[in-house]
Amino acid sequence: METTDAFAGLECTDCGGTFDADEATHRCPECGGILDPTYDYDVISLDRETLSSRPFDSMWRYEELLPFRRESAVTMDEGATPLVECPALADELGVERVVIKDEGRNPTGTFKDRGQSVAVTAASQHDATDVALASAGNAGQAAAAYAGRADLESHVFLPARSSHTTKAMVNVHGGDMTVVGGRIGEAVEAYEDALAEHDDWYPLQTFVTPYRHEGKKTMLYELIEQLEWETPDAVVYPTGGGVGLVGMHKGATEWRELGLIDELPAMYAAQASGCAPIVEAFEAGRDVHEPVEYPDTICGGLEIPDPGASPQVLEALRESDGGAVATDDDDVLEAAIAVAKGEGLEMAPSAAAAASGAWELAERGEFDGDETVVILNTGTGNKQADVLRSHLMGKGI
Ligand SMILES: Cc1ncc(COP(=O)(O)O)c(C=O)c1O
Ligand SMILES: [Zn+2]
Structure with missing residues (x-):
């Protein structure tokens, strides 16, 4: 993985265990808790002047405080919003x-684009071929867009009531879409069933990916x-x-x-x-x-x-x-x-x-x-x- 200098790895928010981001990709290998990226703040030297002098062009302008380098990021210059x-x-x-x-x-x-930019970058660095998630709509659309850009196959599970635009755009971005009757709970169930059958799918679910x-x-x-x-x-x-x-x-x-x-x-x-x-x-x-x-x-x-x-x-x-x-x-x-x-x-x-x-x-x-x-x-x-x-x-x- 090409990570930034200060990125130290992942820490479990439940048991406190620390893990190498190369090996731990999703939930805590010890207890199943949520993993959180950690940094060695001592090696980050950022002051207000340095930040202010940078172009306000993308969320990747804060590269030192993100796990991956801007040059290897799957990005469309998301962020830098007014x-x-x-x-x-x-x-x-x-x-x-x-x-x-x-x-x-x-x-x-x-705003889902910010999360998907980092999560799809991680998927790419972990050599995933397929990514998957259940979503109310917007995260699914963002995932399909970033996966397409990274040349990954995306599998998106949406409830029937998600907006027409998000469903249409998952298709337009080339995602594999499953529309599930019911609400987000039913979409998550369908996603979990599918994941159980495809152990090569890389989850992009919130707080499942760190x-x-x-x-x-x-x-x-x-x-x-x-x-x-x-x-x-x-x-x-x-x-x-x-x-x-x-x-x-x-x-x-x-x-x-x-x-x-x-x-x-x-x-x-x-x-x-x-x-x-x-x-x-x-x-x-x-x-x-x-x-x-x-x-x-x-x-x-x-x-x-x-x-x-x-x-x-x-x-x-x-x-x-x-x-x-x-x-x-x-x-x-x-x-x-x-x-x-x-x-x-x-x-x-x-x-x-x-x-x-x-x-x-x-x-x-x-x-x-x-x-x-x-x-x-x-x-x-x-x-x-x-x-x-x-x-x-x-x-x-
Ligand atoms: C437009 C919009 N706002 C807010 C949220 C909620 O976000 P969070 O999961 O960060 O609470 C969502 C999630 O789907 C969303 O699409
Ligand atoms: Zn744990």
């Missing part, structure tokens, strides 16, 4: 500043630089499995360790009321979620009833002094439409849960008037224009 000022929203929320990190400007229209949350931590690096090194008061993230939230919190911890920032931004998990296991566990003071028996939300990416990394997500919320909030589908769609109308930005329904969540947090008095709030727009609205438009239809518009 941080857009939203003055109308700031007025609504009664805070000094609201900015939206617009992940819709990624190659396949969502590399998807690793790619997503770059969202945090970027937004701090874009805020000219100001640590925001709150980062509101639309949470399903919590991959991006765990990644961003890790990124903040690393930058504090490197002396690039002093404080951790408060991370907030925004979920849809119809599937909010993280919010429930946070409010109950528990360290792990209880699975939601009947999940039901229009936010497909957030309909994750049994998020395996909930202990990591809950720890990130508590360690950063953040919080958790759930809003109804109707409020989520209203927020997507308000942002599109007032700020011009197009948010996917799943992403808009972060906007409606921020609204709700503001109403609860969670923010002070002088605060800076970052909202993650994890995916572009035009991938699900039909869902947004039909909400207007329901209102007679």
